[in-house]
Amino acid sequence: xxxxxxxxxxxxxxxxxxxxxxxxxGDMQAAAGQAETKALTAQADAATARTAANTAKTTYDNNVTxxxxxxxxxxxxxxxxxxxxxxxxxxYRAYLDARAAYxxxxxxxxxxxxxxxxxxxxLNAPAFELPxxxxxxVNTQVTSGDKFKQIQQDMQASLRAKSAxxxxxxxxxxxxxxxxxxxxxxxxxxxxxxxxxxxxxxxxSYSTTVDNKTTTTHVDGSAQxxxxxxxxxxxxxxxxxxxRAATEKERAAAAARNSANGLQASMTNFQNELNKVPASGTTxxxxxxxxxxxxxxxxADQSGTVK
Numbered sequence: 688x689x690x691x692x693x694x695x696x697x698x699x700x701x702x703x704x705x706x707x708x709x710x711x712x713g714d715m716q717a718a719a720g721q722a723e724t725k726a727l728t729a730q731a732d733a734a735t736a737r738t739a740a741n742t743a744k745t746t747y748d749n750n751v752t753x754x755x756x757x758x759x760x761x762x763x764x765x766x767x768x769x770x771x772x773x774x775x776x777x778x779y780r781a782y783l784d785a786r787a788a789y790x791x792x793x794x795x796x797x798x799x800x801x802x803x804x805x806x807x808x809x810l811n812a813p814a815f816e817l818p819x820x821x822x823x824x825v826n827t828q829v830t831s832g833d834k835f836k837q838i839q840q841d842m843q844a845s846l847r848a849k850s851a852x853x854x855x856x857x858x859x860x861x862x863x864x865x866x867x868x869x870x871x872x873x874x875x876x877x878x879x880x881x882x883x884x885x886x887x888x889x890x891x892s893y894s895t896t897v898d899n900k901t902t903t904t905h906v907d908g909s910a911q912x913x914x915x916x917x918x919x920x921x922x923x924x925x926x927x928x929x930x931r932a933a934t935e936k937e938r939a940a941a942a943a944r945n946s947a948n949g950l951q952a953s954m955t956n957f958q959n960e961l962n963k964v965p966a967s968g969t970t971x972x973x974x975x976x977x978x979x980x981x982x983x984x985x986x987a988d989q990s991g992t993v994k
Contacts, residue, residue: 712961715954719947726940726947733940736933743926750919751776757915761889761908771885772916778881779920782874783927789867796860803853810846886913 758772889908894901 722947726943729940729943733936740929740933743929747922754915778878785871785874792864796864799857803857
């Protein structure tokens with residue numbers, strides 16, 4: 688499929704050949720079948736993951752309802768304390784976002800530092816090694832020459848420059864991760880404060896006077912509200928993880944489907960070319976196209992265009 692596309696793109700007239708390409712059709716059909724199976728499996732996995740995420744979202748919503756219902760049982764004169772609960776939930780969501788951002792940056796920083804360390808370690812190894820088993824006299828002649836020394840020096844200089852570049856990049860990434868950690872910690876501190884404010888709002892006293900007799904009533908629903916709030920935040924974290932997992936599986940499924948569709952289209956086009964009836968005394972067009980594309984790719988590789 689790639690060869691046909693390259694030739695068509697370049698508009699090159701291919702040289703006829705006696706190569707029988709029909710033998711490749713079975714392999715292409717098998718590959719297309721495998722790609723289709725992988726795509727269907729990936730789509731099924733994504734659907735299952737999305738169902739799990741939807742279930743987790745329902746569980747979270749139910750916990751939010753339970754939280755407010757529990758809290759309302761300890762309210763007096765309406766629901767003036769709902770804003771405390773809403774603030775606590777919003778602060779918790781903000782904390783999870785900040786923590787996720789830190790974890791992403793921390794992973795990137797760790798990878799950058801490893802790459803920098805590996806490059807630094809390479810500075811202590813020979814920058815260029817001759818093949819093993821080279822005759823001693825040849826080895827001596829090559830290694831004693833100015834050209835070899837220059838190669839060594841150039842490669843070492845290149846490594847040092849690359850090492851410095853990677854070290855600077857790793858340091859910058861680590862600073863970003865450290866800043867994100869500070870943000871995450873601050874978000875957690877903000878949440879714990881709003882959580883405690885919400886919980887303590889349901890521990891209070893009030894007085895009523897009837898016939899000049901004053902009665903003080905003590906209300907303490909803090910323990911019950913705390914349990915309901917903790918259940919709600921845990922349910923939200925579970926939902927968020929499930930949603931992210933489902934999103935990743937959906938991306939993978941979309942990529943697998945595109946791959947399967949592309950391979951199927953290539954196979955169909957290839958098969959159509961093979962099935963064309965050639966003019967008398969000529970070579971089937973698919974064979975000609977294949978031959979021309981191979982020449983183009985070989986030429987590109989020799990010129991350094993294709994690595």
